[in-house]
Amino acid sequence: MDNAIEIENLQCGYNHKFTIRDISFNVERGKLTSIIGPNGAGKTTLFRAITGMLPVQQGTIRINGTDAFRMTHKARAKQLAIVNQTVEADFISIEDYVLMGRLPYHAPLQLFESKEDYAIAEKNMRLTGIWEKRAKLMNQLSGGEQQLAAIARALTQQTEILLLDEPTSHLDISHQMRILNLVQRLNQEQNLTVLLIIHDLNLASEFSDRLIMLKEGSIHSSGTPEEVLTYDNIESVYDTLVITQSNPLSGKPCVFPVSDKHHFINTK
Numbered sequence: 268m269d270n271a272i273e274i275e276n277l278q279c280g281y282n283h284k285f286t287i288r289d290i291s292f293n294v295e296r297g298k299l300t301s302i303i304g305p306n307g308a309g310k311t312t313l314f315r316a317i318t319g320m321l322p323v324q325q326g327t328i329r330i331n332g333t334d335a336f337r338m339t340h341k342a343r344a345k346q347l348a349i350v351n352q353t354v355e356a357d358f359i360s361i362e363d364y365v366l367m368g369r370l371p372y373h374a375p376l377q378l379f380e381s382k383e384d385y386a387i388a389e390k391n392m393r394l395t396g397i398w399e400k401r402a403k404l405m406n407q408l409s410g411g412e413q414q415l416a417a418i419a420r421a422l423t424q425q426t427e428i429l430l431l432d433e434p435t436s437h438l439d440i441s442h443q444m445r446i447l448n449l450v451q452r453l454n455q456e457q458n459l460t461v462l463l464i465i466h467d468l469n470l471a472s473e474f475s476d477r478l479i480m481l482k483e484g485s486i487h488s489s490g491t492p493e494e495v496l497t498y499d500n501i502e503s504v505y506d507t508l509v510i511t512q513s514n515p516l517s518g519k520p521c522v523f524p525v526s527d528k529h530h531f532i533n534t535k
């Protein structure tokens with residue numbers, strides 16, 4: 268099996284306050300893998316370790332076969348691009364923001380982007396549907412448009428691996444679907460390896476080849492959506508009563524929450 272990311276016995280955290288431990292999993296090349304789990308389970312902490320923002324206390328992370336610990340920031344940025352939960356950009360145009368994705372490829376002391384940089388940025392602004400708005404400042408965009416700009420910038424990095432931390436968290440269903448359909452298309456057409464943190468279990472199920480479910484800093488279960496999104500797993504990890512059924516079109520598991528009112532009526 269060809270893996271883009273390999274994680275073995277990973278341990279890291281924040282000064283005894285919170286630690287993820289014994290995390291081992293592989294992200295298969297060309298697949299869309301999602302990390303799910305309740306608030307505070309350690310999803311972003313795991314991402315920070317993969318992206319080098321948080322030191323690893325134990326274990327190894329290999330990116331395309333190379334120990335991530337031995338990679339420079341620039342080398343890592345040529346292998347994986349990140350879309351964070353919140354987009355931090357204010358008085359900068361969309362175009363300049365997206366062009367920042369070319370920085371890992373700039374020669375030392377290079378001040379200006381090349382024609383090729385512009386061409387790559389244009390292609391990705393068109394792909395994400397923000398080309399017409401490219402002169403607008405980032406702080407004049409809606410949350411959804413900012414997310415699209417962040418994805419355009421990540422794609423402009425031209426990496427084989429894309430990491431997204433809750434890219435749809437503040438979006439309505441139409442923007443959620445637009446972003447996830449785009450990510451899925453890139454995954455399928457360009458063999459992009461995608462690792463996604465996502466809260467919505469139904470979207471995770473619909474779009475992912477594989478799910479990794481975290482609970483309290485460890486992997487509770489992993490596998491296909493059918494294997495992971497079971498009634499038992501969801502109740503034990505989220506402490507919430509649900510019913511799971513199949514999506515009539517895609518066949519993927521669908522999760523229906525059950526309110527206390529209906530639960531108690533049916534169990535009386």
Ligand SMILES: Nc1ncnc2c1ncn2[C@@H]1O[C@H](COP(=O)(O)OP(=O)(O)OP(=O)(O)O)[C@@H](O)[C@H]1O
Nearest residue numbers: 281284285304305306307308309310311312313466
């Ligand atoms: N910089 C930090 N210093 C200390 N503790 C932190 C820090 N960042 C996060 N934590 C703690 O680590 C734990 C895991 O946080 P993390 O952000 O990884 O969870 P998460 O699964 O991504 O949660 P969410 O779904 O709410 O985004 C939480 O208890 C959080 O309070």
